[in-house]
Amino acid sequence: MKDPQYPVGKFSFEKDVSPGRRKEIIDEMASLPERLRSALGGLSKAQLDLPYRVGGWTVREVVHHLADGFMNWYIRIKLALTENDPAVKPFDQEAWSRLSDSRAASPELSVTVFEALTARAVVLLRSISPADFGRTMRHPERGQISVDYALQTLCWHNTHHIAHIESLGRTGGEALA
Secondary structure (H helix, E strand, C coil): CCCCCCCCCCCCCCCCCCHHHHHHHHHHHHHHHHHHHHHHHCCCCCHHHCECECCCCEHHHHHHHHHHHHHHHHHHHHHHHHCCCCECCCCCHHHHHCCHHHHHCCHHHHHHHHHHHHHHHHHHHHHCCHHHHHCEEEECCCEEEEHHHHHHHHHHHHHHHHHHHHHHHHCCCCCEC
């Protein structure tokens, strides 16, 4: 059995990614809203408040985290494309997950945000030049990172969390050990 914490494996940055591979990553990202809707479609209202794994967030919290994380990464990418090596700010994901909107709001709100952000990001990322993927930002925990790195991290992150939701659906609604 795969590690329930990392159902798609840990993130690995692909250096010197080709334009063709970059297109594949963007296309994968474009497919994720449909995959998210599908993963949520088979879950009951009660399952939305179950953790996807022991010690993990609930499905509801994961869905809201997907939107929160995407909003942050999207803004970071836009800053890197419009400023010279801007400083970007991390956010306390655990603290955000404990706020009332993450714990009680309908997941549909964040699914809609996720769909819209994906659509916008895909338009943006398909339109920029290969050189733009080398533009950088400074993250206080990760150091200097490129738009390419941000794209790959964002796609992996979203795929990773959607796989968490899918894993709960495959277990019949029981958290994995």
